[in-house]
Amino acid sequence: MQTSTAATNPFAQARASIEALLAQLDDDLIGLAPVKQRIGDIAALLLIDKLRAERGLSSAPPSLHMCFSGNPGTGKTTVALRMAEILHRLGYLRKGHLVAVTRDDLVGQYIGHTAPKTRDVLKKAMGGVLFIDEAYYLYRPENERDYGQEAIEILLQVMENQRDDLVVILAGYKDRMDTFFASNPGLSSRIAHHIDFPDYGALELAQIADLMLETMQYRFDDEATRVFTDYLERRMLLPHFANARSVRNALDRARLRHASRLMSDPMTAPADVTEGTDVTGITGITDAMLTTITAPDLLASRVFAQAGT
Numbered sequence: 620m621q622t623s624t625a626a627t628n629p630f631a632q633a634r635a636s637i638e639a640l641l642a643q644l645d646d647d648l649i650g651l652a653p654v655k656q657r658i659g660d661i662a663a664l665l666l667i668d669k670l671r672a673e674r675g676l677s678s679a680p681p682s683l684h685m686c687f688s689g690n691p692g693t694g695k696t697t698v699a700l701r702m703a704e705i706l707h708r709l710g711y712l713r714k715g716h717l718v719a720v721t722r723d724d725l726v727g728q729y730i731g732h733t734a735p736k737t738r739d740v741l742k743k744a745m746g747g748v749l750f751i752d753e754a755y756y757l758y759r760p761e762n763e764r765d766y767g768q769e770a771i772e773i774l775l776q777v778m779e780n781q782r783d784d785l786v787v788i789l790a791g792y793k794d795r796m797d798t799f800f801a802s803n804p805g806l807s808s809r810i811a812h813h814i815d816f817p818d819y820g821a822l823e824l825a826q827i828a829d830l831m832l833e834t835m836q837y838r839f840d841d842e843a844t845r846v847f848t849d850y851l852e853r854r855m856l857l858p859h860f861a862n863a864r865s866v867r868n869a870l871d872r873a874r875l876r877h878a879s880r881l882m883s884d885p886m887t888a889p890a891d892v893t894e895g896t897d898v899t900g901i902t903g904i905t906d907a908m909l910t911t912i913t914a915p916d917l918l919a920s921r922v923f924a925q926a927g928t
Contacts, residue, residue, distance in 0.1 A: 630670050636708045637662050644701045648694045649830070650823040657814050658698060658705075665709050682811035683711065683786045684778055686800075688793035689816025692862030695790045696750065698816075703748040706786060713746035713784065720749070722756040725770040733766040737773045745784055754789035755799035771803060778809045819862050821851045828866050832912075837874065842914040853922050869920070876916040881908060 641659055648655070665681060672678040683706065687695040700717050707715020720740055727733040741749065751757070757767040778787050789796065789806070793815060800807035819827065825848060832838055839847060850869065854860060861868075881904060917923075 630666075630673075633666060633669070633709060637666060637705055640701055640705055640708070644698065647701075648697060649826045650819055651694055651698075651816065654694070654698060654814055654816055657812070658702065661702075661812060662705050662709070665706070665711065669709060680783065681711075682782065682809070684782065684810050685786070685788045685812040685814060686796060686810045687788055687790040687814050687816060688796045690792065690818055690862060692864030692866075693816035693818065694863065695816055696752075698814075699748060699750045699788050699790075702788070703786075706748070712748070712786065716744075716747035718744040718747060718749050719752065721752050722767065725751070726757065726765075726767050730766075733769045734773060737770045741773070741777050741785070745781070748786045748788055750788045750790065753791045753795075755791050755795040758799055758802055760802065771806065775805050775809070778806075782809075821848065821855065824851050824855075824862070824866050827863050828870060831867060831870055835870075835874075837870075837877075837910050837912055840911050840913050843912050843917055846914045846917045850917055850920060850922055857922065857925075869917075870912075872920065873912050873916045876919050877912050880913075880916065 641655070641662065644658065645655060668678045668681060685702070687699065689695060696717075696719060699719075703712065703715045703717045706712040718740065724740055725733070725737045727736050757771055759765040759767055774787065777785060789799075789810070791799075800810070828839075828847060847869075851866075854865060854869070884903075
């Protein structure tokens with residue numbers, strides 16, 4: 620029986636595996652075309668470098684530390700997870716796991732506390748990816764007694780000396796990350812890949828909402844679909860908008876109102892309790908009612924109330 624090329628050729632196997640991961644990333648995340656293209660380019664470079672090494676051609680060890688810059692809710696953590704998987708399948712990481720931390724996980728409150736905290740996190744991340752969200756909070760020059768600089772110095776040493784066993788991804792708002800790197804040139808010089816994550820448009824956010832609803836086994840009725848489009852356009856203009864994160868929060872609140880509406884509807888009152896009857900039984904609630912979010916579930920949002928509607 621003849622086996623396929625992919626089953627016998629390690630390069631073909633690795634290529635097929637990476638293409639499957641990139642396809643999954645494309646399915647998991649709406650939009651972000653430039654980000655997906657950049658991740659695909661990095662994966663292609665690493666794959667070709669592996670092939671070159673196997674053929675005896677020059678292949679310098681790649682620098683894989685990265686910076687993901689963009690607003691909240693633009694998919695940075697999800698892409699970091701996929702990047703860890705890609706690097707693992709290509710043999711650049713032993714484990715391919717992701718350890719996500721913030722300043723509080725690295726910086727201590729008193730002298731002698733920061734170093735062991737930082738080293739403990741680094742130990743857990745070895746063989747995988749260390750994802751530091753809002754990394755600029757590590758550096759607080761206005762506070763002379765701040766211990767963030769100690770954590771940065773330890774990170775610098777490990778990023779240089781153990782780069783074959785750990786990939787560090789720093790993430791945060793672009794303008795703050797630029798300032799952070801300007802103040803820490805040692806870190807900047809170790810970051811090989813800077814990837815900007817754009818904000819989502821209203822249409823993309825609506826598609827993200829549909830995917831989230833499908834995962835939770837809910838749906839909008841026709842009027843709710845129109846109302847949610849209006850909601851997105853209003854919400855995007857308000858402070859603290861966080862892209863997909865704000866969409867998820869909006870859907871969670873809509874689910875709360877949906878549940879309250881069903882429980883308060885006299886047509887869905889508890890069934891008469893008789894011997895042998897489940898006292899939690901509810902009559903009159905159909906599967907369609909359980910899964911359909913309607914316009915009133917959205918219109919009760921304070922986003923509309925603030926607009927005077």
